[in-house]
Amino acid sequence: MKKTEKDFYLAKILYPTDEWFEYKFNSKPDPIFVKFIYDILNDNRSGRDFIISYKYVEVFLNRRKSSKFVKDICKALNTTTTEYTMPHNNGWEKVPGIARKINIGREKADQLMNEWYRNLNMQQFNKVKVELSPALEDSLLENTSSKEMKNIIMYLNYITRKHEFDWSLIDDNSEETLLCKKNHITGLLYKEKNRRPVAIGHSLQNMKTELRRKLTPRSQNYYELDLESAHFSIIARLLDVILPRNYRKELAELISVPEKCIKEFLIRFIYNAGYEKLSLCLIDNVEEMKNVIDDCNFSSSINYYDYYNDKYNILNKYNTLMNVKYINEIKDKIKDYEFNIDAFGAMVEGDKISRISQVLCSWEKKLLYPIYEAADGRYDNDITIVLDQADGLTVKIDNPGKVSINDVISTALDQIDELGIITTITIKN
Numbered sequence: 001m002k003k004t005e006k007d008f009y010l011a012k013i014l015y016p017t018d019e020w021f022e023y024k025f026n027s028k029p030d031p032i033f034v035k036f037i038y039d040i041l042n043d044n045r046s047g048r049d050f051i052i053s054y055k056y057v058e059v060f061l062n063r064r065k066s067s068k069f070v071k072d073i074c075k076a077l078n079t080t081t082t083e084y085t086m087p088h089n090n091g092w093e094k095v096p097g098i099a100r101k102i103n104i105g106r107e108k109a110d111q112l113m114n115e116w117y118r119n120l121n122m123q124q125f126n127k128v129k130v131e132l133s134p135a136l137e138d139s140l141l142e143n144t145s146s147k148e149m150k151n152i153i154m155y156l157n158y159i160t161r162k163h164e165f166d167w168s169l170i171d172d173n174s175e176e177t178l179l180c181k182k183n184h185i186t187g188l189l190y191k192e193k194n195r196r197p198v199a200i201g202h203s204l205q206n207m208k209t210e211l212r213r214k215l216t217p218r219s220q221n222y223y224e225l226d227l228e229s230a231h232f233s234i235i236a237r238l239l240d241v242i243l244p245r246n247y248r249k250e251l252a253e254l255i256s257v258p259e260k261c262i263k264e265f266l267i268r269f270i271y272n273a274g275y276e277k278l279s280l281c282l283i284d285n286v287e288e289m290k291n292v293i294d295d296c297n298f299s300s301s302i303n304y305y306d307y308y309n310d311k312y313n314i315l316n317k318y319n320t321l322m323n324v325k326y327i328n329e330i331k332d333k334i335k336d337y338e339f340n341i342d343a344f345g346a347m348v349e350g351d352k353i354s355r356i357s358q359v360l361c362s363w364e365k366k367l368l369y370p371i372y373e374a375a376d377g378r379y380d381n382d383i384t385i386v387l388d389q390a391d392g393l394t395v396k397i398d399n400p401g402k403v404s405i406n407d408v409i410s411t412a413l414d415q416i417d418e419l420g421i422i423t424t425i426t427i428k429n
Helices: 005-013 018-025 031-045 054-060 066-077 106-118 122-141 147-159 175-187 209-215 230-238 247-255 259-270 286-296 311-322 325-334 352-378 405-419
Strands: 050-053 080-086 097-103 190-193 196-199 222-227 383-389 392-397 425-427
Touching: 018 031, 018 066, 031 050, 031 066, 031 097, 031 106, 050 054, 054 066, 054 097, 066 097, 106 175, 122 147, 147 190, 147 196, 147 352, 147 383, 196 352, 196 383, 222 352, 222 383, 222 405, 230 259, 230 325, 230 352, 247 259, 247 311, 259 311, 311 325, 352 383, 352 392, 352 405, 392 405, 405 425
Parallel strands: none
Antiparallel strands: 050 097, 080 097, 190 196, 222 392, 222 425, 383 392
């Protein structure tokens, strides 16, 4: 497994103090090992188990006594583990062998990560940021999927190091907020993940919405732009299925739910995001669908009304949607569509649900791409993108006398109409 400069950099900027690391892990904090531990903690903070094989440790970390080394990691992380034989066809590890599943739990992972950040050597952190910024740009862009995404990442990594927020607008002194502030002041950085720009470390991307909006008020010409329920429309466009212009309203009336709830149904029609990554649109058997809903705790994701706690009521509504002509057509066509090329022409890899997600995320960026171009010089930098979010952007109008927010939105709406996607852009703050 070839290591890139990016891997070493991400590890290096996340060094806690040597004393803390050696106390916790009984090992010198070399960059690969730091990145390895950081990935374990982050996976567990996301609610996932982190699985490592002894073979993986031997190859990746060049540790001969991998069994003892893995046990030492588990002891340092204070976690229970499960040992088992890894299947041969596992996607990320091609060799069979003994593996260990590390399950720290979210609270413990958060606690360890907070310790980690408390022990960061910020003097070294700032020094690395300044000294490596030209090389860093190249390393972060090395595996970026396309020229267009490269432009987006380059722009974001330039502008977010220059933009200054008025942090006095936030009176929250929690550790997460302070880390977020520190990260933005020292220079927020983005990398590409699943065709989206993802901020490295704490940032406004994962800050609580109410706090983020205090920091980016409309009174200071900040605007939070959001693509409205674009995924289903993009799927229809890719599969050449014609949707009614007001399809969300029609579907809401058909199954007697508020229009805002339709997005939940349609997203889980495409893929059951956040649970077992099973796509309900790929399931034909009703009994199997019931099992998926049971396994995925489906009803907890739709909590607008008490009656949604009945998962079989949800199933009945789902079955009603399945009889709608254009939904049925999508259900039939999606099985044969490979989803192996993104919106910018780059190849997409992974299992089918992963490829669907990456392709749709790339299309979101394509729909918003005219705004990136506008921010990058079309209006002589009278508009700044201060934050990239999953399906939207937070922008600041630097010269409101020359450019309005409607001008900014219209640059993207023209492309949305030209590409035949039924969606719109709303202002959320």
